[in-house]
Amino acid sequence: MAARKKTSSTRGRTISKNKRAKGKLAPGAEARGLDASQIAVAIDSPEVAELAALVREAGGAPIGAYHEPMGGRPLMLACLPLAAVQPTPFQRDLSPTHAKRLAEKIGETAAFLDPLIVVRGEDGKLWTPNGRHRLAAAKVLGLRQITALISPDEALAYRILALNTEKAHNLRDRSLEVIRMARSLARRQKGGSESERAAEFESAELLTLGVVYERSSRFAGGAYSAFLKKVDRFSEKPLSASLREREAYAARLLDIDAQVRKIIAGLQQRGFKSPYLRNYVVARINPVRFHKAKKGDTKPPMPLAQALTRMAAAARTFKLESVSNADLAWVAVGAAAQD
Numbered sequence: 001m002a003a004r005k006k007t008s009s010t011r012g013r014t015i016s017k018n019k020r021a022k023g024k025l026a027p028g029a030e031a032r033g034l035d036a037s038q039i040a041v042a043i044d045s046p047e048v049a050e051l052a053a054l055v056r057e058a059g060g061a062p063i064g065a066y067h068e069p070m071g072g073r074p075l076m077l078a079c080l081p082l083a084a085v086q087p088t089p090f091q092r093d094l095s096p097t098h099a100k101r102l103a104e105k106i107g108e109t110a111a112f113l114d115p116l117i118v119v120r121g122e123d124g125k126l127w128t129p130n131g132r133h134r135l136a137a138a139k140v141l142g143l144r145q146i147t148a149l150i151s152p153d154e155a156l157a158y159r160i161l162a163l164n165t166e167k168a169h170n171l172r173d174r175s176l177e178v179i180r181m182a183r184s185l186a187r188r189q190k191g192g193s194e195s196e197r198a199a200e201f202e203s204a205e206l207l208t209l210g211v212v213y214e215r216s217s218r219f220a221g222g223a224y225s226a227f228l229k230k231v232d233r234f235s236e237k238p239l240s241a242s243l244r245e246r247e248a249y250a251a252r253l254l255d256i257d258a259q260v261r262k263i264i265a266g267l268q269q270r271g272f273k274s275p276y277l278r279n280y281v282v283a284r285i286n287p288v289r290f291h292k293a294k295k296g297d298t299k300p301p302m303p304l305a306q307a308l309t310r311m312a313a314a315a316r317t318f319k320l321e322s323v324s325n326a327d328l329a330w331v332a333v334g335a336a337a338q339d
Contacts, residue, residue, distance in 0.1 A: 032070065033069045033070045033072075034067055034069050034072055038067060038072075039066050039067050039069060040065075040066055040067075041065040041066050041067060041074055042065070043062050043064065043065055043076075045065065045074075047074045048065040048074050048076050048152075050152070051065075051074075051076045051078075051150055051152055052065075052076065054120065054124075054126075054150075055076065055078040055080065055150065058080055058081065058084035058126060059080075059081045059084060060078050060079050060080035060081060060084065060145065060148075061078060061079045061145075062076060062077075062078045063076075063077045063078055063079065063147075064076070064077045065077070073151065073152075073153060074152065075149055075150065075151055076149070076150045077115065077147065077148075077149055077150075078147070078148055078150055079145040079146065079147055079148070080118070080126065080145060080146055080147075080148050081144065081145055081146075082135065082138055082139055082143060082144070082145070082146055084126050085116065085118060085126045085127075085128050085131075085135060085146065085148065086121075086125060086126065086127060086128070087127070087128055087129075087131070087132040087135065088121065088127045088128070088129045088184075089180065089184060090177060090179075090180025090181040090183065090184045091129065091130075091132050091177060091180070092132075092173040092174075092176055092177045093173075093176070094132055094133065094136055095133065096136075098133050099133045099136035099137050099140065100137075100140060102133055102134065102136075102137040103136075103137035103138075103140035103141050106137055106138075106141060107141055112134075112138065112141075112143065112146065112147065114131075114134060115146075115147040115148050115149045116128040116130075116131035116134060116135060116146060116147070116148045116149070117129060117130050117131060117148075117149055117151070117156070118131075118148040118149065118150045118151070119150070119151050119152075119153065119154050119156050120152065120154055121154065122188070126148075126150075128148070129156065129158075134146075158181055158184075158185065158197070158200045171209065171221050171222055171225065172209075172213050172217070172219075172221060174202070174206055175206045175207075175209035175210040175212075175213050175221065176210050176213050176214065177210075178201050178202060178206040178207055178210050179206070179207055179210025179211055179213075179214065180210070181200060181201070182194070182197070182201065182207055182210075182239060182243060183243065185197065185239055186238075186239035186240045186243055189239075192238065192239055193234070193235060193236050193237060193238060193239060193242065194207065194234040194235045194236075194237075194239065194242050195234040195235065195236050197234075197239075198234050201234070203229070204228075204232040204233050204234045205225065205228035205229055205232040207232075207243075207246055208228060208232055208246050208249050208250060208253070208304075209221045209224075209225070209228065211243075211246050211247055211249070211250035212250045212253055212254060214250075215250060215254060216254060219254070219257065220257070220278055223278045223279050223282045224253065224257075224282060226286075227282065227286045227288065227289075227307070227311070228304075230288045230291060230293070230300060230301060230307075231288060231300045231301065231302060231303070231304045231307040232300075232304050233298075233300055233304070249304060249305070249308065252308045252312065253308065255312065256285075256308065256311055256312050256315055259312070259315040259316065259318075260278060260281050260282060260285070260315060263281050263315065263318050263320070264277045264278060264281060266320045267281075267320060267323060270320060270323075272323065272325075272328065274328045276328060277328070280323075280327065280328055281315075281318070284314070284318065285311050285314035285315045285318060286311065287302070287307050287310035287311055287314065288300075288301045288302065288307060
């Protein structure tokens, strides 16, 4: 018995070690970035002199400067008056509830520890692409100055969405931010296409959904997301032209959703009360619901315009009597699995 217990105990220790080993993150194969001797930058250095002047002109105070250790870009840590900093115009809408809660927690700790990321925007303005709620919280607290990490790279304002973890973006937030970003770029730049901005826009369907959310803030985008992911792709056309196309796609999608709402009302009159009615109906009229993409295949099963045409036709010819409780039960199981 003693030997058996010892074996069991040894096995337990072995399993525990294996679990710890699996939980570790493997380091990169090659070292990247700067050495410590390359990090520091003097405030009076020519490469940050323009940033220092911008800070002082805004009524702030430069604190220090350094080369960002991964890419080597010069950055400046500074204090800025709250009135000198504005959120990017294409950023998601402010949540007053979140801002008030954030202000309360900052007030409790009596310390504002997270600097805003700030870039120089249009007309020399100072923009924060990912600090809108911290900026609002600072105003609630009545702060005179706020710490900021300032980058001379204006393009950072359009690449920050992927790094924004301050408040989790839902589908509506992400879509609205992406379409606002696209409209801003279309106004500022001649030429350039969606495909050239794929890293900033993240996913093509967010552009289409962004236009829809602009028109209908309560649109149930989650029900259509899987459909759009299969058929929506970034355009090679100039942004101004591709955005006009997306306006038309959004209008057609809203027309389809209006028909879906009628179908849902009809099903409810027949006694169906499932919370998954919209998901079920959209899945039924989705013309690419059975398409499975092959690994490495980026070509859509059909163009978005064609898919919307087929979806609209399927919505118009939807037969209420074909729906059963068993069908809805399968949709509920699938939705639960996704959650």
